Amino acid sequence: MRLAFIALLLAAGSAALGGDMNARRFSWEEAQARMMSARTREDFDAAFEAYSRVAADGAGNGTLFYNAGSALLKAGRAGESIECLLRSERYSGSTPELRRNLALAAQALEEDGKPGLPWYRPLLFWHYGIPTRIRISIALAAFSGVWLAAALRRAGLPAAARTVRAASAVLLVVFGSSSLGTIHAESRAAAAITSQHPAAESERSAE
Numbered sequence: 410m411r412l413a414f415i416a417l418l419l420a421a422g423s424a425a426l427g428g429d430m431n432a433r434r435f436s437w438e439e440a441q442a443r444m445m446s447a448r449t450r451e452d453f454d455a456a457f458e459a460y461s462r463v464a465a466d467g468a469g470n471g472t473l474f475y476n477a478g479s480a481l482l483k484a485g486r487a488g489e490s491i492e493c494l495l496r497s498e499r500y501s502g503s504t505p506e507l508r509r510n511l512a513l514a515a516q517a518l519e520e521d522g523k524p525g526l527p528w529y530r531p532l533l534f535w536h537y538g539i540p541t542r543i544r545i546s547i548a549l550a551a552f553s554g555v556w557l558a559a560a561l562r563r564a565g566l567p568a569a570a571r572t573v574r575a576a577s578a579v580l581l582v583v584f585g586s587s588s589l590g591t592i593h594a595e596s597r598a599a600a601a602i603t604s605q606h607p608a609a610e611s612e613r614s615a616e
Contacts, residue, residue, distance in 0.1 A: 436463045437473075444480055453484035469599070471501025471540075475510075482510055487517035491526070496598055499591050502540040536587045541595070544588045551580035 440459035447453045460477035478493030491514045494507055501507075515525030530537060536544075554577030562570035 436466060437468070440476070444476055447480070447483070450484045453480045454486075456480040457484060457486075464599070469496075469500065471497045473497075474500065475507060478514075479510055482514050482517075485517075487514040487521075488523070490514040491518070492598065496595065498537055499541050499595050502543070503534075503538040536591075541588060541591045544584045544591070548581050548584040548588055551577045551584065553577075555581070 436459070440456060440463055443452070443456040443459045447456050457477055457480040460473060460480065463473060464477070474493045474497035478490045478497060481487075481490035481493055491511060494511050494514065497507055498511075511526060519525045554573055558570045558574035558577060561567075561573060
């Protein structure tokens with residue numbers, strides 16, 4: 410029952426992590442134009458605000474939050490930059506460019522005497538490196554493996570059933586808890602964006 414509950418939460422979270430950029434094309438192109446023409450900190454602040462409005466409109470993907478985080482970094486807002494870059498990482502996984510900007514933002518915070526990135530990130534490289542959707546898919550496949558184990562046991566293959574069930578249970582717990590933690594963090598981040606742009610939420614409610 411507990412494994413089934415985890416699988417249900419993961420399936421719901423997978424849908425919640427999506428975003429429709431096509432429906433927000435105009436706002437996206439405006440944000441991109443601001444970013445490309447930005448030269449000063451004020452320009453990069455304006456670019457971030459444009460990306461933030463796109464996010465508040467319900468869009469969400471790795472590119473959006475990477476660009477927003479990069480704009481914040483160039484605007485000198487390192488702490489907020491890390492938050493956006495971590496959101497990008499949740500959608501797209503870790504990339505060399507993202508790791509570089511995270512390191513720059515963390516260095517800027519540490520120079521100001523503030524904590525940068527958690528020390529345990531290298532230990533959980535798979536959690537941060539694999540996009541959330543893939544981790545969810547692995548967890549759901551592991552849940553299917555539990556049922557496969559039951560079928561093998563009924564087919565008179567108890568040894569194979571035990572092996573499959575044990576492997577599936579480990580994968581489900583590891584990748585399931587990883588994915589649920591990410592879904593929770595992303596939900597909180599999305600709520601924070603919406604609270605900063607209540608007009609966008611009102612427009613969606615009226616649709």
